[in-house]
Amino acid sequence: MRISRYILPTLKEDPSDAVVSSHRLMMRAGLIRKESAGMYVYLPLGLRALRKVIAIIKEEMDAAGAHEFLMPEMTSADLWRESGRWDSMGPEMFRIRDRNGLEYALAPTHEEAFTAVVRSLISSYRDLPLNVYQINTKFRDEIRPRYGVIRSKEFIMKDAYSFDMDEKGLDESYQAMRRAYRQIFQRCGLETIPVQADTGSMGGSDSEEFMVASEVGEEVLLLCGSCDYKANQEKAEFRRGDRKGGGAPEALREVSTPDVKTIADLAAFFQCDEGLFLKSIVYLADGAPVMAVVPGNREINELKLARALKATALELAPDSVVEEVTGAPVGFAGPVTDKKVRMLFDLAVKGVVNGITGANKKDLHYAGVNPGRDFTIGEEYDLTKAVAGDPCPKCGSPMRETKGIEVGHIFKLGYKYTKSMKVSVLNEQGRETTPIMGCYGIGVNRTVAAIVEQHHDDKGIIWPKAIAPFDVHLVGIWKEEQELRALEGLYDTLSKAGFEVLYDDRKASPGIKFADADLAGLPVRVTAGKGYFQTGDLEIKCRWGGEVVKVKESGLVEAIRDSLAGCP
C-alpha cells in the first residue's frame, strides 16, 4: 500500500482525552477515531490489525471443531423472556422498539439466540457435541465506557457455546476451548494469565479468565509466588489460620462507645488490632435481610457472600432495615442478639478470642466476645476478599496482586438456558435429555488494545508479526522522480515476494517518515535512500530491536524473512 494514497492520519501530539497508552497510540498511529463516548471508528490500518486477530480466532475455533454462525444483533424480546433475562438483565441492555411497538434488545450476549437456533437444529444425541460460535458486535450500555476500545458500548466479541450430552462431554468441550484460547493468545503475541474466576450468577463450576497484566486493568488478580495458583479477587481464596486475640476468655461486657462506629474509629478507641472486631453488615439478599459477620480487618467479598446465600440480588440494606434488624442505628450491629436474622460468618470468626462487636444498642459495644459462648456460628463460609500478602490456599506462600484486563473468559454454563428454553434431544435409550452448555468469549477489540498495551515503547506501537497490519514498512527517501521509479520497482518486488508492504512514497522529509514508521510499529522496516540509489545498499531494521542490517537488493527478500522470523 502506498501511503500517498492511503489513509494514515498520524498525530504528533497525544489526544487530550486518551489516558492509557493503548488508547493514545491507537489514536496517534491512525488506527481508530472516536465517534462518541464508547464508540470508535476503525480506520483502515486499525481494521487490518483487528482482522488479523479475528482470522487467528477463526482458525483456532475451526481447528477446535467449532462452527461459525452469524447471528442477528437485534434480538427479539421474546427470546429474552423465555430465559427470564428480559427482566433480570437490567439497564446495561439496550432495548428498542420497532414502529409497531415490538420490543427488541441490542444483544449484549447471545446465549438465548444460540440456544434457540441450536434447539431447532438438534434432536438426537448423534447431533452432539456441538460447539457454535460467531464473531459479532455486542452492545452494552456501560455505566462508564473508558480506556478507548478496552471498555466501549459497542464492541466485537467472539462468543461460542458448546452443547454436550453430559458433564463429561462438557468437560471435554471446555478443555478443548482452554487449549484453543491458549493457542489464540499465544499466536496473537499476547501474554495472558489464565486465572480461576467466578462464574457469576450463571452458576456452573469451572471458569477461567484470560487476563493481560496491566496497570489499567479493571480486575484485581491474586497470584501465588511459588505455585501456580492464580485467581481473580472475586474468586480468590486464602489459607486461614489466623487467631485473633488470645488468653483466657473474658466475661462479656458492655462498653460505652459514643459515636464510635467505623472500624478505624473502634481500633483507635479500643487501641487494638482491627482483626479483633467482628464487623457485622446487614444486606438484603433477594429482598430478605441477612447479617454477614467478618473480621474488622477484612473486606467482605460480596460475590462470595451472594454465592453462599445463593442469592441473585444482593445489596447493602438501607439504614431503616439495619435499624429494624438490629434495633440500633447503623454502626452498632453485632451477632450477639436475640433478634431472629439469618447470619453468615466468615471462616475467621471462630478464631477470634475476646473480640469486640456492636451491642445492637446505640453507642454500645460488647467486648470479651467469644464465638460459641456468646453467639453460635451456624452458617460458616469464606466471605472475605483475599489481598496481597495473604497465604496461597494451595501452598501457603504469600500471594501478590496484579491488575488485569480480561480478554477472554470460558466457563461451564450448565443447564440454565437449555432448561429454561426447553432444549432436549433423545439419548441412546430414546429418552429425552437436556444438553449441558459451556460458554466461551473473547473481546476482540480489547485484545488488540491489550496487544498495544503490552507491546509499545515511547515512540509507538511494536506489533507482534501475526497482528501487524502490514509486514514491512518500506521507507523511500527520494528526491528525484527517477529515484521514485526505482523505489516502485522495489515495492513491486516485495509485494510479489508475498509481503504485505506499507510503502512510504510520500514527498516528505525523512524525519516524518521514520517517526511514522516507529508509530505504526510494523515489525520490519526497510529503508531505501541515498545508499540504495548510489551503491544498492538497503537497510533493514526490526521494530523489536536490534541493529540496522545492510543488504543488497538480491538478498533483501531473504533478509526480511530472517528478520520477521526473529520477531515475536
Place this chain on the structure above:
RNA sequence: CGGGGUGUGGCUCAGUCCGGUUAGAGCGCGUGGUUUGGGACCAUGAGGUCGGAGGUUCGAAUCCUCUCACCCCGACCA
C-alpha cells in the same frame, strides 16, 4: 447516579479570575521557493456561530442562569 474537571480553527493549547478595538500561538492544511537519513526553512494564504440557548451590559470567549458533550474518581453492573 454522586464528586471533580474541560469545551476557543483539523490537532494541542493560551486568553476567562479583573468584560473593552479586527480572538491568538504551535502543529497540520493550500500556494511559491529553498531543502531532504530522525517530525526542515522562508514567503504567502485559507480556516473560528469561542459547545448550545437565554440573560445582564453601551459592549460578553470573559459575568449570571439553564442546557449539551467529553474526561477523571467513585458508586453500579456479570
